[in-house]
Amino acid sequence: MNLVQWVSFPALGDERGSLVALEGNKSIPFDIKRVYYLFGTQPRVARGFHAHKALRQVAVCVTGKCKMLLDNGTEKAEVWLDSPTQGLIIEGMVWREMRDFSPDCVLLVLASEHYDESDYIRDYESFIKAAAE
Template sequence: MSLITLIDFPPLGDGRGSLVALESHQSIPFDIKRVYYIFGTQKGVSRGFHAHKQLKQVAVCVTGACRMVLDNGQQRESVWLDSATKGILIEDMVWREIHDFTDDCVLLVLASEHYDEADYIRDYEEFLKQ
């Protein structure tokens, strides 16, 4: 079974441009309690390197591209996020790494819970023991 669950967000729009709507329990499979975005990541820098005990997320590259690596301790998969109409569902207890950011990358993340440092697992060896 693949760790990669991509979500297609149908664009709405007309000759003036496009719009993508992200809604709890519609296009996003959980209540959205927190939204943040990552931008300005310098070339060669990778991010993530953690898992969450309970938090679920959907990540969308609204501009530019980056490569997401997901790992459940038994399998490791990679996918490019390079479209504002494609998101990736990241379940709880999945290690995530983000690599190869383009200069213009803006990665939007929708989270099922508010920020809670106690929910993070930041050490890969500790993650494997869970």
């Protein structure tokens, strides 16, 4: 599995504007059980700093841009999220950090499961140990 996996969403529309439709188990590779978005992130503030044991996510910058750091314990990658027609698939056991948010950034996240604190790994060293198992 590649650490960086993208999914493209066709933009539908006409002279009035554009529309992107996201559907679970179609354009999103899992059933969507939770949706949230980040906005109004202050300059020089970073977010994330955790991994999930099993949760799968797709992150989409619906406006603006931000940088995403991904780390699976053996490989690291940094990518820009800057398109409302492209989503970043984040599998379980991937450490993530978001930074360099533009002032207008709205980062939408679609999740495969409901919120469950026990699925989080919030300490990087604990994550590295769990990823090596």
